[in-house]
Amino acid sequence: MIRIKRTYDSPARGDGRRILVERLWPRGMKKEALAADAWMKEVAPSTELRKWFDHRVERWEEFRRRYREELNANPAGWEPILDAGARGTVTLLYSAHDVLHNGAVVLRDYLLDRQAGLLHRGMRDAHRLTSRTTGRRPIEKNRR
Numbered sequence: 001m002i003r004i005k006r007t008y009d010s011p012a013r014g015d016g017r018r019i020l021v022e023r024l025w026p027r028g029m030k031k032e033a034l035a036a037d038a039w040m041k042e043v044a045p046s047t048e049l050r051k052w053f054d055h056r057v058e059r060w061e062e063f064r065r066r067y068r069e070e071l072n073a074n075p076a077g078w079e080p081i082l083d084a085g086a087r088g089t090v091t092l093l094y095s096a097h098d099v100l101h102n103g104a105v106v107l108r109d110y111l112l113d114r115q116a117g118l119l120h121r122g123m124r125d126a127h128r129l130t131s132r133t134t135g136r137r138p139i140e141k142n143r144r
Contacts, residue, residue, distance in 0.1 A: 002085040002111050004104040007095045011035040016089025019081060021104055023047060026095035036093060043077035045103045046070055060101050067106045082111050 001016070007026040011018065011034075020026075020039040023046075045053070045067045053063040071078055084090045094104035 001089045002081070002092065002108055002115070003089070004092045004094060004108050006099065007034055007093045014089065015091040017084050018091050018093055019084075020093045021107055022093070022095055023050060024095075029095070034093070040077065040081070042074065043071075043081065043107065045106075050103070055096065055098060055101065057098075057101055063101075064106050067103060068110055071107070071110050078107070078111060078114075081107075082114055085111060085115065 005015065005018075007020065007022075007029055017038070018034075018036045020034065020036045021044050022039075023041050023044045025039075026034065044050070045063075049063065049066055049070065053059050081090060081092070092104045092108055094102050096102035096104075099105075
C-alpha cells in the first residue's frame with residue numbers, strides 16, 4: 001500500500017515505511033520529529049520543475065505531465081518505493097500546504113498506476129503460460 005502524508009502531521013503506527021520525497025528538508029522540521037526512514041530526493045520533481053510550478057493550481061495538469069515524464073526517465077529513483085509498497089505500507093511524506101496539488105500526489109498516483117500495470121501484466125503472462133502448457137486459450141479469448 002502506498003499513501004501520502006504531510007511532514008507536519010504526527011507519525012502513526014500504520015504509516016509503515018516513511019519516506020520523505022522532497023528535494024528540500026521541510027522548514028522548521030527536526031529529524032526526530034519527522035521520523036522518516038529514508039529521504040529520497042532523487043525521486044522528487046526537479047528543482048526547475050518545482051520552481052516553475054510554484055504551487056500554482058492553474059499549472060497543475062502541466063506539472064503532472066512533466067513530473068511523470070521525469071519519473072519515466074528515472075526508474076531507479078522510484079522502483080525501491082514500488083518494491084517496498086508491494087511488501088507493506090509505505091507513506092510518502094511531503095511538506096506542501098496544498099494536500100491535493102503537490103509532487104507526492106503525482107508520485108503516489110504514478111506508483112499506483114505502475115503497480116496496477118505490473119499486476120495486469122503478471123496476470124496476462126500467467127494466462128499466456130497457462131495456454132502454452134495446457135493447450136487452452138486464456139479465458140478472455142474464449143468469451144464471445
